[in-house]
Amino acid sequence: MKDFVLLISKTPEDRTFVERAAQIAGIPVRVVDSIESAGKVFQAGEIPQAxxxxxxxxxxxxxxxxxxxxxxxxxxxxxxxDRLHFLISQNIDECPYLIAGPYAGNILKRSRALEHGGEHYGRILQGTLSQRGPELLGTEFKNRGGVTREFVLGRTIEKQSAIEKVRDLFVEHGFLGRVAEVIATAADELLMNAxxxxxxxxxxxxxxxxxxRSTDLQLVGRHAVKMVVGFDGAYGAVSVVDSFGSLERTKLLKHVLKLYKDDTYHLGTEVAGAGIGLASVFQLGGSLFFFSEQRKKTEVIAFFKRAETFREYRGHFRFLTMQFR
Structure with missing residues (x-):
């Protein structure tokens, strides 16, 4: 079997989730229930795609x-x-070895509705396996009957108006007002960072x-900032792209762990390209995808599940995924 996804878990819900994600990504799954069994796969010289x-x-x-x-x-x-995807039930600060170790990058937080997150994460997996970057808010959203709205900012003072439009768009598409406020905060932080x-x-x-940060700057040439908002009926997302590609994995992961320990949810301005305070999005029920092509571009996408109640929203499966090139 040339291309395949490997799952190492004894949990039935994990299998349901991964099988659905792999189906969406168009790649078969092999399941083992122990690291010892995984060793037999590896020793055969087979390298899983994920x-x-x-x-x-x-x-x-x-x-x-x-x-x-x-x-x-x-x-x-x-x-x-970036091929390893860790499934966890605890908070990130309870498994610091995943952050500090050499394989850190993709962390998936289980929930009561884990199996329903497989289709959504399958599209993330498909994008990462294709080696084409995320591009999850353009063609793919539209192919699923979704809609997108693009904002190109020419000056930093245009940020506030764009944020207000984002909040209103999410309310119009059926998101709770409280969730729309979280999303507006995420958009603010994404834009400020870019x-x-x-x-x-x-x-x-x-x-x-x-x-x-209140300085009015012109955003021209390489400093131009693009934000895209997308909706597909089940999810909404905000993507912001910069043309510098200055995000560093080590610093980002270090601050992700620190913010959980300090309970402050701020990444700090010294983490170029990371998105100040974005971890609060993950803490409050959203998901984050960081894609960085060194010295070329960084794209950060925040995903949000539409829900009838805030409790349902916070209880949904979420992920923190990173791709560096």
Whole structure:
């Protein structure tokens, strides 16, 4: 079997979720219930396109790490290229080994409705496997009967007007007012980051690190910022793209873990391209997709599930996914 997704888990709900995601992505699934069984797959020289795994404690993580280190360099490099997707039930701060380890990147938070998240994550998986970047708010939303709205900002002072339009659009598409406020905050942080934090010079130093955030700047050329809002009936999303590609995985993960420990939910302006405070989106029920092509572009997408109540919204499956090139 040339291309396949591997699931390492004993949990039936995980299997239902991954099988649906893989079906959407158009790739078969192989399921094993232990790291030992996964070792037999690896030793046969087969490299999965993606690995979903349940490592509920550090001991199992170390066991998996030893298994990977016993494989060829080609195999190790392949798995380190964003192919691992960790399924967790606890909060991120309760499994810091997933953040600090060499395989960190994609974390999926289980919920009571995990099996229903398979179709949604399948489209994320499809985008990552295709090596074409996310592009999840354009053609794909429209192909599913969804709609998109694009905003191109020419000046930083246009941000507030754009945020208000985003909030109103989500309310118009059936999202709770309370959720729409969370989404508006996410849009604000995404735009602020793309305007002031992501721009770097040739040496990688932030250009506007000491500039007041209320400053009116022209957004021309490489500094232009695009925001796209999309709806497909079940989900809404906000995407913001900058043309600097300054997001760094190590710093982002470090701050994700820190914010959970400090309970502040702020990533900090020193994390270029990361989106200030976006972790609050994840904490409150949204999902995040970070895509960065070094020195070329960074796209951050925040996804939100439409729900009848705020409790239902917060209880939905969510993910924190990263792709770096």
């Amino acid at each position: 690995v979903f795994l349940d490592l509920p404690e550090e001991r199992s993580y170390r066991e998996f790490d030893q298994l990977v280190n016993a494989q060829s360099r080609q195999f190790q490099e392949a798995l380190l290229s 305007m002031f934090d992501a721009p770097v010079d040739g040496a990688g130093h932030q250009i506007y690190s000491k500039v007041d």
